Amino acid sequence: MTIKTRFAPSPTGYLHLGGARTALFSWLHAKQNNGTFVLRIEDTDLERSTQESVDAILEGMQWLGLDYDEGPYYQTKRFDRYGEIIQQLLDQGDAYYCYCSREELDGLREQQMVNKEKPRYNGKCRENTEGREGMNRVIRFRNPDEGDVVFDDLVKGKITVANKELDDLIIARTDGSPTYNLTVVVDDMDMGITHVIRGDDHVNNTPRQINILKALSADLPYYAHLPMILGDDGARLSKRHGAVGVMQYRDDGFLPEALLNYLVRLGWSYGDQEIFTREQMIKLFDISKVNVSASAFNTEKLIWLNHQYIMNSEPELIARHLEWHMQQRGIDVPSQGPALIDIVKAQRERCKTLVEMANASIYFYQDFSEYDEKAAKKNFKQGTDKILQDLLDAFMAVTEWQGDILHDIVLQIAEKLELKLGKIAQPLRVAVCGTGMSPSIDVTLSLLGRDKTLRRLENAINYIKENKS
Numbered sequence: 469m470t471i472k473t474r475f476a477p478s479p480t481g482y483l484h485l486g487g488a489r490t491a492l493f494s495w496l497h498a499k500q501n502n503g504t505f506v507l508r509i510e511d512t513d514l515e516r517s518t519q520e521s522v523d524a525i526l527e528g529m530q531w532l533g534l535d536y537d538e539g540p541y542y543q544t545k546r547f548d549r550y551g552e553i554i555q556q557l558l559d560q561g562d563a564y565y566c567y568c569s570r571e572e573l574d575g576l577r578e579q580q581m582v583n584k585e586k587p588r589y590n591g592k593c594r595e596n597t598e599g600r601e602g603m604n605r606v607i608r609f610r611n612p613d614e615g616d617v618v619f620d621d622l623v624k625g626k627i628t629v630a631n632k633e634l635d636d637l638i639i640a641r642t643d644g645s646p647t648y649n650l651t652v653v654v655d656d657m658d659m660g661i662t663h664v665i666r667g668d669d670h671v672n673n674t675p676r677q678i679n680i681l682k683a684l685s686a687d688l689p690y691y692a693h694l695p696m697i698l699g700d701d702g703a704r705l706s707k708r709h710g711a712v713g714v715m716q717y718r719d720d721g722f723l724p725e726a727l728l729n730y731l732v733r734l735g736w737s738y739g740d741q742e743i744f745t746r747e748q749m750i751k752l753f754d755i756s757k758v759n760v761s762a763s764a765f766n767t768e769k770l771i772w773l774n775h776q777y778i779m780n781s782e783p784e785l786i787a788r789h790l791e792w793h794m795q796q797r798g799i800d801v802p803s804q805g806p807a808l809i810d811i812v813k814a815q816r817e818r819c820k821t822l823v824e825m826a827n828a829s830i831y832f833y834q835d836f837s838e839y840d841e842k843a844a845k846k847n848f849k850q851g852t853d854k855i856l857q858d859l860l861d862a863f864m865a866v867t868e869w870q871g872d873i874l875h876d877i878v879l880q881i882a883e884k885l886e887l888k889l890g891k892i893a894q895p896l897r898v899a900v901c902g903t904g905m906s907p908s909i910d911v912t913l914s915l916l917g918r919d920k921t922l923r924r925l926e927n928a929i930n931y932i933k934e935n936k937s
Contacts, residue, residue: 471503472662475529475536476652478510479521482713483528485705485765486667486697489731493694494665495534496732496753506659507539512651514544528714532724533746541659543651550646553654553684554607554639562683563639565605566593588635607640609650609680617675622692623758624668629675637676653677657686665755668693692755695762697734705765721821723789725781726774734763743776775820783812786822793826794833805833806915814907814915828905832915835924836902839931843904847895853932855885855892856899860925869918875910899928 475491477483483491498505507529511517526540557563566589568576577587594610612631620626639650646654652673656664671693681688697705705712717727729744736759738744738752778786787808794801794808801808811829819825839848862877882892893909900921906912913921 469662471498471501472506472660473498473503473665474506474508474656474659474661475534476508476510476655476666477525478513478516479518479525480513480516481521482524482715484712485714485731488528488532488714488727489697489734490666490694491529491534492532492728492731493692493736493753493755493758494663496749497663497665497755498537499750500753503662504537505535506541506661507536508541508543508655508659509539510543510648510651512543512646512648514645524713524715531715531718532728538659541655543655546651546655547646549658550651550654551644554646554650557609557639557680557683558607560683562610563607564594564610566608566636566638567605568592586633591636594636604642606638606642608636609639609676609683611636611676611679617678619674619678619688619691621671622663622690622755623695624671624693624760627671627674631679634676634679639680649673649676650680653680653684653686656689657681657684661689663690663692663755665692665694668695692758694758695735695760698762698764700765700767702764718792721793721823721825722770722774723777723781723786723822725785726770726777729777730770730773734765735759743773771820778812778816778819778822778825783809783816786812786816790822790825793822794829797826797830799830799833801833806917810915814911818907831901831903831906835920838902839898840903843898847898847904848928848932848935852895853929855881855887855895856925856929856932858885859892859896860922860929863918863922863925866918869914871910871914874913878909896925900924
């Protein structure tokens with residue numbers, strides 16, 4: 469059997485973390501078995517579906533690197549096919565027109581609740597449809613009355629639901645448009661989906677969909693229902709927990725590789741291993757080993773993991789992602805400063821996110837108009853201008869602007885003035901960076917370059933003279 473999985477989001481919002489994890493698990497199961505991964509956009513909710521949401525889903529999938537082999541397919545382009553299947557079910561006697569009004573259905577529900585019965589449609593229109601052709605009507609699937617629906621969920625194990633617990637669900641609305649439980653069945657059948665991997669909020673839909681598939685004499689896929697993701701506080705993950713859209717994590721400075729690594733560990737593990745390459749995920753992932761219980765999202769753990777990737781990935785990879793963040797800050801790297809690969813090498817140990825790295829590196833590219841208040845107060849003392857002047861004079865005589873040469877000059881000035889290295893290097897750092905934090909002084913000066921360093925030293929000397937006289 470050729471494995472075929474699908475990710476089928478509804479474009480009513482952004483690609484959230486739960487959806488991203490579902491896409492990842494489906495993608496991994498297909499890749500692991502040399503199968504096919506399908507992207508399907510379930511956009512039949514015309515009132516809530518938007519092109520903006522479609523674009524956000526596609527952008528999120530691309531950023532995560534979850535490439536699909538087929539699609540994207542759009543359900544709104546398959547209405548004719550759904551119509552054919554609905555008519556087939558009507559012709560077979562497996563579906564019927566229902567003319568019950570909203571008032572009738574509400575009254576039925578209220579009475580059932582008074583009787584302490586499970587609210588469900590009572591099948592009133594199964595046989596009684598005479599003389600009502602002119603009224604608004606829906607189409608319902610005729611669910612079997614007897615027997616059980618039994619399926620072996622790859623995550624949850626054996627699940628059994630009695631047919632008498634299921635009512636005759638609506639498969640076409642009054643305007644003729646198909647409903648979710650019909651479209652998803654037709655799509656999975658037509659596309660040859662062998663494994664349906666989705667959130668466990670769909671568990672209740674599965675027995676209904678299995679009965680429709682049986683009525684169509686279709687092969688049944690395997691089902692795997694993933695437990696929900698909880699927030700840091702143990703409540704179901706929602707917008708109030710902060711960034712729930714995948715692209716927000718890009719905006720916050722996370723690497724897609726780190727986010728994927730974190731998501732794969734939400735509900736699945738392989739011994740004590742924490743960090744997985746994409747290739748290792750594909751090789752080791754096992755859908756049957758996914759935990760049944762919900763997983764808690766831990767932001768601090770994600771930040772730690774992101775830092776591991778920043779420190780240990782190839783600098784070229786980090787630089788490609790960092791470039792986007794620099795562009796968001798109006799920085800044109802090639803024309804304004806050092807190569808980003810060099811920035812990554814210099815900053816990777818101290819920066820846990822790309823936002824931190826970008827913000828901490830702006831001074832390499834853009835001049836600043838103010839000094840950090842605390843750093844200036846601590847390091848720009850009366851007489852510091854003379855120390856900086858000695859450095860400026862020495863740097864101006866340098867013909868080869870290299871880190872080791874510049875470092876030796878700083879040491880020589882410290883020895884000459886009989887000061888500890890920190891008393892020289894720290895005022896120098898504030899003078900050329902505007903802040904008290906930067907990579908080692910030789911790396912900082914080397915990345916800044918001769919012109920920026922000399923110009924900023926002159927500015928700092930003038931600033932100290934004006935403010936400390």
